[in-house]
Amino acid sequence: MDKIFYITKEKLQELKKEYDELVTFEHNKTVGEEAPKIFESEDINPEFLSFQEDMSFLRSRIGELKNIFEHYELIKNPPKSDQAVVNLGAKVKIDVDGEKDEFVIVGTLEANPALGKISNESPVGKALLGHKIGDEITVSSPIKTKYKIKSIKYEVG
Amino acid sequence: MDKVIKFFIEVGKLKTMPRRGWVIREVKDPESIAEHTFRVAIMAWVLAEKKDKKLKLEKLLKMALVHDLCEVYAGDITPYDSILPKDKKKRRELLKTWPRFTEKEKKRLAESKFKKEKAGLEKLIRNLPPRLKHEVMALWLDYENGQSPEGRFFKHADRLESFLQAAEYWKGNKNVPQKPYWIQARELHDDPVILEFINQIDKEFHNKIKPKE
Numbered sequence: 001m002d003k004i005f006y007i008t009k010e011k012l013q014e015l016k017k018e019y020d021e022l023v024t025f026e027h028n029k030t031v032g033e034e035a036p037k038i039f040e041s042e043d044i045n046p047e048f049l050s051f052q053e054d055m056s057f058l059r060s061r062i063g064e065l066k067n068i069f070e071h072y073e074l075i076k077n078p079p080k081s082d083q084a085v086v087n088l089g090a091k092v093k094i095d096v097d098g099e100k101d102e103f104v105i106v107g108t109l110e111a112n113p114a115l116g117k118i119s120n121e122s123p124v125g126k127a128l129l130g131h132k133i134g135d136e137i138t139v140s141s142p143i144k145t146k147y148k149i150k151s152i153k154y155e156v157g
Numbered sequence: 158m159d160k161v162i163k164f165f166i167e168v169g170k171l172k173t174m175p176r177r178g179w180v181i182r183e184v185k186d187p188e189s190i191a192e193h194t195f196r197v198a199i200m201a202w203v204l205a206e207k208k209d210k211k212l213k214l215e216k217l218l219k220m221a222l223v224h225d226l227c228e229v230y231a232g233d234i235t236p237y238d239s240i241l242p243k244d245k246k247k248r249r250e251l252l253k254t255w256p257r258f259t260e261k262e263k264k265r266l267a268e269s270k271f272k273k274e275k276a277g278l279e280k281l282i283r284n285l286p287p288r289l290k291h292e293v294m295a296l297w298l299d300y301e302n303g304q305s306p307e308g309r310f311f312k313h314a315d316r317l318e319s320f321l322q323a324a325e326y327w328k329g330n331k332n333v334p335q336k337p338y339w340i341q342a343r344e345l346h347d348d349p350v351i352l353e354f355i356n357q358i359d360k361e362f363h364n365k366i367k368p369k370e
């Protein structure tokens with residue numbers, strides 16, 4: 001079975017924009033036209049696009065994006081009655097062994113732990129799912145770490 | 158050709174540049190950045206073979222080779238750098254755990270690291286032939302942003318190599334803290350192949366003595 005990509009609306013829009021631009025770029029390259037001005041913008045990776053001699057990079061990225069569009073599911077706010085528990089898209093304030101931190105639970109495509117975006121498939125992300133404020137989760141293997149949930153918010157569109 | 162020779166000489170500096178994470182943890186004779194690159198390339202290759210969905214090996218291995226090139230000029234930046242106390246005792250205490258930052262700080266640190274490393278890489282590859290220059294930069298950006306399946310998998314492999322190295326240093330010296338690596342392992346990794354391998358490392362290194370911190 002193909003993997004489902006859980007993504008936010010914001011991420012989907014970003015990927016669709018990238019896809020449209022890459023497809024136009026590929027088309028223009030094929031017919032030998034100049035790349036439109038839009039490709040000079042900071043929104044997309046200019047180095048990627050200027051790597052013109054090897055179209056395989058471009059086509060491979062287009063392929064990856066197509067695969068995501070065929071297998072994605074949008075992360076939506078759960079109904080109000082379910083917003084007291086951690087689910088995908090939750091912004092969770094947490095106390096980790098006495099230190100404050102803040103995570104957003106996202107799908108693997110958007111995971112970026114350096115920015116506090118924790119994958120729902122990581123052991124900690126998985127362990128937090130379904131828990132509510134005040135719950136304490138212990139992740140041990142082999143050293144124990146305690147995660148206490150201080151607040152849960154949903155801010156996705 | 159002289160410009161390419163200059164590039165090779167600059168890249169060669171990674172053979173003698175110690176990885177900063179071990180230096181601040183007072184590891185004696187720590188591995189170099191090039192030594193890390195060598196093993197992470199092997200690990201990425203071998204572990205990629207275990208994936209259900211096959212990855213493009215050429216891309217993955219080239220990514221391994223280039224992922225730390227920026228450090229020739231940008232240096233090896235660690236998450237502790239902005240808060241590292243000068244006092245040895247306090248420093249050792251801090252290094253026993255994973256540093257926590259506010260959302261704003263995380264963003265600032267990530268942006269500053271990215272900017273510094275991108276500038277470092279641009280400087281290093283500026284005289285390479287255009288096609289190679291663009292390929293190196295595209296591979297590095299893919300890795301940095303976790304853009305493709307190879308980029309995402311390699312990011313995990315990269316952290317895993319440091320994780321294995323930390324366990325190896327701990328085996329020889331129990332003062333090398335393990336907790337930050339285990340916290341990272343549990344918060345950062347979500348690839349099933351990598352998670353399975355982490356469990357194997359646990360069994361291999363901790364069957365007799367478990368790390369306390």
